[in-house]
Amino acid sequence: METFLLPDGGRLWEEPGSRRHKVGDRWLPSPVIYEYPGDKKEPAYRLKFEVWEGVPVCTEIRLMAKQAERVHIRPKDVKLVANRLENSLHDWLAFLEYERIAPGKFVRRDIPSEEQIRATRRVIQTARGQTRRKMTDEHLRAVANAVSTATGPPVEAVSAVFGVSIRTAWRYIEKAREEGFIDE
Structure with missing residues (x-):
């Protein structure tokens, strides 16, 4: 299992058995885990992402207090995680992109450049913007x-x-x- 250490201190990896899904013109694995260790003032958290019908979505959020550091979970921590999720989802997933080289054959792209991250962000925002809740x-x-x-x-x-x-x-x-x- 390849794990990426991200600039924000978090770790990102594919879950064992994940599959590649097309998102716009990109290929992303699903499911994916992002884990942030927290710090002296923030609890740790773990996020799970999946691709549903061509759209990356967050399917699980777990916040964890850090008793040894006396860091508990406060309402503002929930908001902080929500903001990071919304602002960083695209950047995190850019690290896990695959390139399709033949039907059923994929290779992982290199560590993304800023330009690649921006391009992935546009693709994911477009995909997410086309989804709506069904009015059941x-x-x-x-x-x-x-x-x-x-x-x-x-x-x-x-x-x-x-x-x-x-x-x-x-x-x-x-x-x-x-x-x-x-x-x-």
Whole structure:
């Protein structure tokens, strides 16, 4: 198992038995693990990534307190991991890219240059930007529940529950109204 030590101090590797998946014009392994050891002020964490229908997604997050250093998990640590995930996913995955040399045959690319990281970032952002949550009845019921139990502005509650922008939260609410899950 090849492990990459990244500039941020984290380690990145493919899980045993991972397979290559096409993402745009790139080939990425799935699943992949990123692990950050933490420091004197931050807990350690571990992230798992998979490629679903051509889109890299995070499928698992594990935060770990460091008792010996008296570092516990605080709400701001959860936000920090979320920000790093959003800002660094593309960079991390650039280290694991493969080049397809023949059907079913791949070779790992060299350590990526800044230009390669930027190119991978564009490909992944494009792939992730083309995905949308499906507006199933179950999803719309959850939107209606968030609206009905909101203690503040409903749109902010929906935004927080689903981790989406205010604009997307409004779209969810409107769709739930159209389908009769929220009364006018």
